[in-house]
Amino acid sequence: MMWLSGGFIFRRGTSVYHRLDPRVKLLISSLMFVTTLLVRSLYELAMVIAFMVAVAAVATVLRRVARTMALTFIFSTVIFVLNLIVTKNLETSALYAVRFVAIVVSTSLFFITTSPDELEQVMKTFRLPRDVVFAFVTAVRFIPVMMLDTLQIMDAQKSRGLELEKGNIIRRVRNMIPVLIPLVVNSVVRSGELAEAMESRAYGAVRRPTSLVEYKASWADKVVAFAAVAIFVLTAYSFYFVLPTTVL
Amino acid sequence: MANILEIEGLSFRYPDSTRKAVVDFHLAVPEGEIVVLAGPSGCGKSTLLRAVNGLIPHMYSGEYSGDVRVGGASVKSSTMTDLAQRVGFLFQNPENQIFMFTVERDIAFGLENLGVPRPEIRSRVDEAMGLLGIGELALRAPYELSDGQKQRVALAGVLAMRPRLVILDEPTSLLDPKTAAELVGIVAKLRLDLGMTFLVVEHRLDLLVKLADRLVVMNEGKKVLEGTPREVLFGGEAEAYGVSVPAVTKVQKLLASDGLVREDELLSAQELAAAVRSAEA
């Protein structure tokens, strides 16, 4: 949970990267993601990761990305060990393990630099139905509220003698029930109230709602997008035709 | 002045309930009035408000009889979209009526839904923020707001639609006394400047009695008392329905029984102070 929230939750930033059009940021992250899948050696993977670190530096989120990397380390160790058992090949196992880190970093770079507002914009440009976009918007909007809710319920139940940190794993999961039930009840009440408030503010009145803010890709956005595609093509080309292939 | 709201013989029963939540209710509210609705928990106050903005019968099915008219048009035969523009509803919990990630986008929500052109949305959002003095919060996220600020943002979202009638369901119940007093001040200002009409469900009568033109007390779905706050609070029946009489009124009654002030019907601390002074003179 913590590593997820640290590595994927947006915080306001003022870097040039933050100010890019969200669609361009999505493009960059997607291309980096695909590149990690094209990689066939640790050497190539190191180059890709170096590139991601450079992007993180431009976006002034190096520290957070570093923490994400450190936290994914546990998972990649598991991947490494499992692969080693199955393939008995050190380099392939290492490649899979490090690739996992790279995938997480490419994804988290998008999420930590893109505000929920921008995410909504991206979804709209993909012409997703209004209801789907709105469901997503409210889900993200209420994450901090639900987190606070959970903490409050936990405190309340603890003060009534519930011991959350005691016992074996089964016992601990069972102990979460008195926390989960009020949480579910709260959410049901909340969705009822949300539905009433939506109706009262003309939700669904017209097929094509307008928007207060307008996102337009500037020429700088377009240049960056073009450069990203060019770098991607060059990298893919060099992976297959220029650099020597080692494994896979 | 013409009545902006007319409720005629309204009865409503929720589908999964055996008892009617509102029973043969009548009320007429002239434009520009502030009407306070009080009564014990579960007496049907929120249900009545839902019937005013159309959530009943458009969202809640159930047994409905009688008629509710807003600005002359029957709620039953109006659409929710139409009603959303004429009746603003501020719900009890501001948290659950803020949808978007920034204050200004949330205030714009209703207008976006209506398909209002962007420049018009911009000016109406700015206007609403100006009315409530929250311009500097425009780009904040909901979790960066205090309860009082959330309440104002929610109200701004309602005002951006420029309703003539605003209904508030226990608007101060989650606020501290100072913030609650500020909200009441905003209501007073909106009535004065824009001539808006307010129907307010409220327990904290001490804050609103000075402002309200009328106090309506409900019990078990029925209207049991109606009049000016003075008439209702000094009628002697209000306390029986759990309506809390302001402390000033109680103090004045005690002083009057000791012969220290005249037996006047006083509602505010200022009035009481004046009475004590004149008694001393």
Ligand SMILES: Nc1ncnc2c1ncn2[C@@H]1O[C@H](COP(=O)(O)OP(=O)(O)OP(=O)(O)O)[C@@H](O)[C@H]1O
């Ligand atoms: N959605 C619903 N479905 C079924 N019954 C409901 C629903 N909402 C309210 N009721 C019932 O209708 C009656 C009136 O409820 P209502 O919420 O209008 O009271 P209220 O005066 O607003 O109370 P409170 O002061 O506690 O907010 C109650 O008996 C309540 O249980």
Ligand SMILES: [Mg+2]
């Ligand atoms: Mg209520």
